[in-house]
Amino acid sequence: MAFHRSRLIITLLLFAFAEASASQLLSAKVSCFDCTIPNQYLSQIKVSVKCENVRKVAVATTKDDGSFKADLPRDPKNCVAELLGGPSQLYASEKDKVSPVVKGTEPNTYTISTPLGFLTSCPKNSLCEAAKQFGASETFDLPLPPEWGFAPSSYYVPFFPIIGIP
Structure with missing residues (x-):
């Protein structure tokens, strides 16, 4: 009986650890409004993600297609993604450089509610x-x-x- 009880406790601990380590993932893209060549200036752009009551700010870097991923805290509340800048000068209005983070369609996924975008001129x-x-x-x-x-x-x-x- 003691063997079954210890096995049950180990199973519960593993389940609790797996549940606690389940990460929340923000997956989104940035856009260039005046680029003439597709994906021309979309790589190496920095995006910060800040959540309420969390001291650590997540910073993500975009890939060639403008997509980025960032880890969010276990229970994200009032998170905001902000366009920081890139390897070349970018111009963005206040409404295009900040976007609230919202729940995605799949479990443990999040996205942005408005597009993050910039101009190159x-x-x-x-x-x-x-x-x-x-x-x-x-x-x-x-x-x-x-x-x-x-x-x-x-x-x-x-x-x-x-x-x-x-």
């Missing part, structure tokens, strides 16, 4: 267009009368930084 009527007017990372001088004895105004006026993701 600066969109018109955006902040990066305004920065180009001044010249990225350049200073400019305001005309100050030399008799005032001040250094050039570029020493006092901050420069305009290169605009990244608007």
Whole structure:
């Protein structure tokens, strides 16, 4: 009888361990809105996944087709996937670079509710267009009368930084 009881306990422990180690997997893709060649800029893009009440942020890297996978905590709540960037300059609006994580169709799978997408060139009527007017990372001088004895105004006026993701 003791043998059967220990066998039952071992079976229950193995089942509990298997249940506890069952990972939740986020599987999704990113999209390029202005790419002319399919899958041109989709590889090596970093995507972060943050869940409520979890300190660790998961970071995934996209494959050639733009797909990525990330491990989620055992009981994911209010998770968000965010497009971080890639090997080349990317431009994304706030609504296209963040997406809530939702339950997938299969057990222990999750996906994103809205597509994560980006542009490879600066969109018109955006902040990066305004920065180009001044010249990225350049200073400019305001005309100050030399008799005032001040250094050039570029020493006092901050420069305009290169605009990244608007």
